[in-house]
Amino acid sequence: MIKPINESVVNVFKEKKTFLIMAHQKPDGDAVGSAVALGLGLKQIGKNVDYWMDSKIEKRISFFPEVSNFNQNQYAGQYDAYVFVDCSSYDYAYKPNTSMDNGIKIVIDHHLTNIGYGDVNHIENTSACAELIYRLLVQLGASHENQIAEAVYTGISTDTGGFQYSSMTSDTFDILKELYAYPNRFALLADRLHRTKSYNETKLYGKAIDALTLYADNRLAWIVMDHKTIERFGGMVNVGDDVANIGIGIEGSVIAATVKEHRHGEYKISLRSAEPYPVDVSHIADLHGGGGHQRAAGFNYSGNLDDLKKELVDFLLEKKAEIDACE
Ligand SMILES: [Mn+2]
Structure with a gap:
């Protein structure tokens, strides 16, 4: 059973059309994984998506084809919603200098130090922000194609030291169980994320x-x-x-x-x-x-x-x- 997330947050995603996705500075596996999974899921259900992401991304987590769409700004000036993922504070966000007052701010995060700086917020103590994104996508009815599965896996795996930290819960495993149902190359990913070093x-x-x-x-x-x-x-x-x-x-x-x-x-x-x-x-x-x-x-x-x-x-x-x- 996959837990739902705040209905008010889900509804904003349903209502709005054009989204700008952001994460924290120097994005890690969870930030990139959450952004990619959310962006792809939203596109699947017919939304317009841009990403505003710090380009200093480590090689081991920049392999997603979707990363090539980061910072393309196709819909500049038209955003209905500004989404912050995996970002514990507004100051720590990598974001444009321009005003965001024309849209609604949505915060999805798993850091309990997050004060909820959005207009709508879903902050919950999960192993990774990617867990929350997965749950949101389930509620939005997006199907989990391989790249989304790999992005969610990357977020959880990197934030939990390869599924070892105390932040792992049975809810995390419920999600992983669903991810493993897709054709996957998680063993290769685990190597890339945790073992291979230059x-x-x-x-x-x-x-x-x-x-x-x-x-x-x-x-x-x-x-x-x-x-x-x-x-x-x-x-x-x-x-x-x-x-x-x-x-x-x-x-x-x-x-x-x-x-x-x-x-x-x-x-x-x-x-x-x-x-x-x-x-x-x-x-x-x-x-x-x-x-x-x-x-x-x-x-x-x-x-x-x-x-x-x-x-x-x-x-x-x-x-x-x-x-x-x-x-
Ligand atoms: Mn995280």
Whole structure:
């Protein structure tokens, strides 16, 4: 049984004709997968669709034929609706500078830090935004051709570390069960999404392991990747999830912080918290203007790194009793 999503959201999709689809900056597998699945599904039921997407998309998630339709702006100036997928805040959206006041804003997201910045919103704690998109398409009566199935699979698979995180639910598996009914090449996709790395990515992964340091009685795993190192190995837009997860793979570590200096003195911070500790890293990200989930969150930072490290160490020390109780 596939769960329905808010009727008010479904009705807007039924009523409106022309849509602009957007997602967060530096789109990940869920952002691209959600956008592609939604766009293709809407087209199937006769809607006009444009995409406004950050073009810095990693190669492993840009294989969808539909990606070639990103940023074509066929219907510029005519949008009835502006749809934000997988985007926890309006500020973090990759969006045009022009006004969106002529249309209705729709937000579909699975980040609970999302305040609901749309005129209509569906925000629900699912494993991936792609789950919500799939459910919406079921309600809209779109059929799930292969590219949609692959896009939904990509969103869920990348946001759950290959179906492993605690965010997986029986509802997620209900959707996967339906996806597997289509002719698929999910094994090939899994390889592409989770295993295959370029030479540079592999070297960067090694540099990240080298840079790993432990603090707070080994509860904090701390990795700083400086600008020079990132540039040297390709300057990739998104240092992958596998790098962000190195730290929580260390026995006993509770929080992993990966600091990526994407420009001199400007950092992207990825936080992870390990099972089963009662630590919610989205609260920390929230304090710094970012967002995310209990086990994975992120934010931009341009302050002193020692201050940030101290903040995390203090946070862990405050929670020491609760953390130790999990052993
Ligand atoms: Mn997501």
